[in-house]
Amino acid sequence: MPYWKGEITVAKANMRNDKNPMPEQEPNVRNKNFLEVATGYTAEAAIDEAKRCLNCPRKPCVNGCPVGVKIPEFIALVAEGDFEGAYAKISETNALPAVCGRVCPQESQCESKCVRGIKGEPVGIGRLERFVADYYRENCAAKEEIVKPEPNGKKVAVVGSGPSGLTVAGDLAKLGYDVTIYEAFHTAGGVLMYGIPEFRLPKAIVQQEVDKLRKYGVKIETNVVVGKTILVDELFEEMGYDAVYVASGAGLPSFLGIEGEQLNGVYSANEFLTRVNLMKAYRFPEYDTPVYCGNSVAVFGGGNVAMDAARSAKRLGAENVYIVYRRGKEELPARAEEVAHAEEEGVKFLLLQNPTKFIGDENGWLKAVEVVDMELGEPDESGRRRPQVVAGSEHTIEIDAAIISIGQSPNPLIKNTTKGLETNKRGCIVADEKGATSKPFVYAGGDAVTGAATVILAMGAGKTAAQAIHEALQNKN
Amino acid sequence: MAYEILRKETLNPQIFLMEILAPAVAKKAEPGQFIILRIDEFGERVPFTIADYDREKGGVTIIVQAVGKTTQDLAKLEAGDSVLDFVGPLGVPTPLEGLKKVAVIGGGLGTAIAYPQAKKLKSLGAEVTAIVGFRSVDFIILNDEMTAASDKLIVATDDGSNGNKGFVTDKLKEELDAGEKFDEVIAIGPLPMMRAVCKLTEQYGVPTTVSMNPVMIDGTGMCGGCRVIVDGQPKFACVDGPDFDGHKIDWDAAMKRQQMYKSHEKQSCADGKCRIGRGK
Numbered sequence: 001m002p003y004w005k006g007e008i009t010v011a012k013a014n015m016r017n018d019k020n021p022m023p024e025q026e027p028n029v030r031n032k033n034f035l036e037v038a039t040g041y042t043a044e045a046a047i048d049e050a051k052r053c054l055n056c057p058r059k060p061c062v063n064g065c066p067v068g069v070k071i072p073e074f075i076a077l078v079a080e081g082d083f084e085g086a087y088a089k090i091s092e093t094n095a096l097p098a099v100c101g102r103v104c105p106q107e108s109q110c111e112s113k114c115v116r117g118i119k120g121e122p123v124g125i126g127r128l129e130r131f132v133a134d135y136y137r138e139n140c141a142a143k144e145e146i147v148k149p150e151p152n153g154k155k156v157a158v159v160g161s162g163p164s165g166l167t168v169a170g171d172l173a174k175l176g177y178d179v180t181i182y183e184a185f186h187t188a189g190g191v192l193m194y195g196i197p198e199f200r201l202p203k204a205i206v207q208q209e210v211d212k213l214r215k216y217g218v219k220i221e222t223n224v225v226v227g228k229t230i231l232v233d234e235l236f237e238e239m240g241y242d243a244v245y246v247a248s249g250a251g252l253p254s255f256l257g258i259e260g261e262q263l264n265g266v267y268s269a270n271e272f273l274t275r276v277n278l279m280k281a282y283r284f285p286e287y288d289t290p291v292y293c294g295n296s297v298a299v300f301g302g303g304n305v306a307m308d309a310a311r312s313a314k315r316l317g318a319e320n321v322y323i324v325y326r327r328g329k330e331e332l333p334a335r336a337e338e339v340a341h342a343e344e345e346g347v348k349f350l351l352l353q354n355p356t357k358f359i360g361d362e363n364g365w366l367k368a369v370e371v372v373d374m375e376l377g378e379p380d381e382s383g384r385r386r387p388q389v390v391a392g393s394e395h396t397i398e399i400d401a402a403i404i405s406i407g408q409s410p411n412p413l414i415k416n417t418t419k420g421l422e423t424n425k426r427g428c429i430v431a432d433e434k435g436a437t438s439k440p441f442v443y444a445g446g447d448a449v450t451g452a453a454t455v456i457l458a459m460g461a462g463k464t465a466a467q468a469i470h471e472a473l474q475n476k477n
Numbered sequence: 478m479a480y481e482i483l484r485k486e487t488l489n490p491q492i493f494l495m496e497i498l499a500p501a502v503a504k505k506a507e508p509g510q511f512i513i514l515r516i517d518e519f520g521e522r523v524p525f526t527i528a529d530y531d532r533e534k535g536g537v538t539i540i541v542q543a544v545g546k547t548t549q550d551l552a553k554l555e556a557g558d559s560v561l562d563f564v565g566p567l568g569v570p571t572p573l574e575g576l577k578k579v580a581v582i583g584g585g586l587g588t589a590i591a592y593p594q595a596k597k598l599k600s601l602g603a604e605v606t607a608i609v610g611f612r613s614v615d616f617i618i619l620n621d622e623m624t625a626a627s628d629k630l631i632v633a634t635d636d637g638s639n640g641n642k643g644f645v646t647d648k649l650k651e652e653l654d655a656g657e658k659f660d661e662v663i664a665i666g667p668l669p670m671m672r673a674v675c676k677l678t679e680q681y682g683v684p685t686t687v688s689m690n691p692v693m694i695d696g697t698g699m700c701g702g703c704r705v706i707v708d709g710q711p712k713f714a715c716v717d718g719p720d721f722d723g724h725k726i727d728w729d730a731a732m733k734r735q736q737m738y739k740s741h742e743k744q745s746c747a748d749g750k751c752r753i754g755r756g757k
Contacts, residue, residue, distance in 0.1 A: 185695065186522075186564070222562070262706055262730045268701040271694060279521070292741070363736065364729075364730070364733025
């Protein structure tokens with residue numbers, strides 16, 4: 001029993017209307033380093049926040065969670081000071097709480113359903129999840145005893161080691177399957193490693209989650225490109241796998257298709273972030289991989305990836321960092337918290353503007369971008385008001401680097417090399433609600449199925465597919 | 478897991494060969510494809526075209542010119558050492574089936590990449606004329622291998638020190654003017670050389686394939702750093718290539734993009750000697 005148990009009496013709920021604030025590095029300090037922005041709740045703040053939970057019998061928050069975390073139950077344990085117990089409760093359904101507590105869009109999921117959000121701010125569920133996961137990692141993980149489950153003699157291959165692949169691998173390993181993850185990069189973790197920056201999700205945390213899976217017996221083969229080094233059919237025929245889960249993500253970057261995109265200094269967000277995060281270009285020349293960023297950087301797009309790129313550019317020393325987005329502030333698809341963080345750190349938002357061409361110097365280096373003003377017309381099929389060009393509004397912005405962050409689609413390598421695997425016109429693998437594809441014993445989930453979405457949705461898909469694979473293989477001889 | 482260097486040979490003062498143990502890559506490798514390696518935790522991911530492969534032994538051969546940080550670091554490694562990461566085979570194999578008479582052109586280090594193409598063509602029964610060019614006689618590489626992989630081998634040197642002065646384009650022109658009819662020309666080497674070959678073959682109406690080697694990170698279509706303008710459209714060298722129709726490449730754009738990290742490369746090489754926290 002934790003030492004503080006008993007010192008705290010759980011009285012009636014804390015009816016304060018606002019969340020305990022998240023301690024953060026000062027904006028003008030953090031925009032010069034890659035250390036984590038949010039530093040996390042103290043135990044006192046966590047207990048105080050946990051007491052704001054009313055423990056509603058209908059648990060609306062749980063319905064908002066793609067992996068069904070037992071939210072009121074874990075929060076009640078936090079309120080009692082039983083942080084280890086709270087971790088065990090979260091872990092019943094979520095394999096990556098330290099990750100989810102940091103990068104989930106709680107405001108549109110669990111917290112959007114919280115009853116406390118009607119009159120004031122919802123309970124800080126994400127902050128509590130993070131606190132519990134961090135507490136456990138720092139105080140309990142070392143003494144954790146993992147019991148490897150009894151092998152059931154069946155083999156499953158997982159393609160891709162991002163959130164979806166890690167989830168499916170963890171769930172199946174715990175059921176006794178012999179699971180191997182194949183990863184194209186040299187490091188496991190997928191978008192958690194190459195995409196999301198260190199200052200939002202420290203890589204040591206991701207590494208620890210990956211290492212934990214290994215303790216459950218999951219094997220991870222890096223430097224294997226499924227579709228090149230080995231084909232899906234060979235996984236069955238030559239390697240003897242009973243099922244394959246494809247979670248290869250949405251890695252193919254979209255470009256704007258405008259003049260000058262070939263100039264030096266124009267990047268996809270994927271390239272820019274991979275250089276910075278996976279290859280650690282922010283530590284060049286200690287690390288060999290460079291990244292050119294210059295003094296003025298424009299990021300095109302308004303999603304979370306765009307915010308990550310802009311905030312990284314600021315930290316690399318760019319004085320002027322712009323987000324150029326063709327709709328208005330209300331339409332920005334990024335999380336409100338990411339937008340606020342970017343603004344605090346000095347990123348300037350050029351809203352209702354759209355690039356028309358990049359302008360280079362005689363040596364092929366980017367020096368400016370021409371943009372036009374936009375205005376919002378009638379709603380389009382997505383329900384958002386369609387941006388329209390304001391005639392004659394062309395003007396230029398001087399920039400040294402441009403980062404295109406307008407979306408990614410699934411990589412065609414697996415589609416092109418796997419007979420009988422149906423995909424849709426956007427290149428996404430077609431899978432039913434359980435993750436089953438058109439090919440027997442091939443399942444798929446995460447961004448490879450949905451197109452670029454969130455970490456937690458990818459994890460939810462992995463969770464469902466693990467169950468479906470288990471059901472299918474139990475009946476297979 | 479690390480990948481052991483099975484063999485290292487010096488081919489000329491700047492160029493060396495390394496055969497690296499990577500059975501999964503060797504099993505699938507075809508001419509025209511490439512690998513990406515990373516020497517250690519601090520290293521860059523750098524692409525190298527596959528120069529040869531031994532499916533039985535599991536070895537994949539790359540031929541390297543020590544010009545930048547990674548290639549200089551690689552030059553310091555010997556047989557028995559290993560590299561941390563080695564992934565492939567990446568890219569689309571060069572389509573060689575059905576070709577009857579082909580001119581394979583290699584410029585300098587490009588000869589190392591032209592060699593597996595010539596070898597495969599020969600094994601498929603095609604008549605191969607190989608034309609390779611070097612700065613001087615001291616820089617000639619793979620002479621025996623190219624002799625074995627071709628029906629006719631023309632070795633040219635810029636300074637004439639091997640007794641055959643000229644550029645590969647001069648030698649190709651002589652062949653074409655002599656009435657040689659090639660189904661295809663495959664040209665591999667520095668961008669200016671490939672561009673010059675393409676300009677020539679365009680006049681003679683001979684289809685020409687070139688192998689592009691731009692900056693890239695993942696090699697699987699993820700970063701888009703390797704984009705090349707082909708027929709007015711951006712293509713990714715890593716997944717759409719690295720081979721393209723040389724008559725459709727935007728050479729100006731490709732040559733400018735190659736300069737992207739030149740200044741960083743200098744800094745990286747200069748700083749390479751004293752690196753805080755670096756293991757070796």
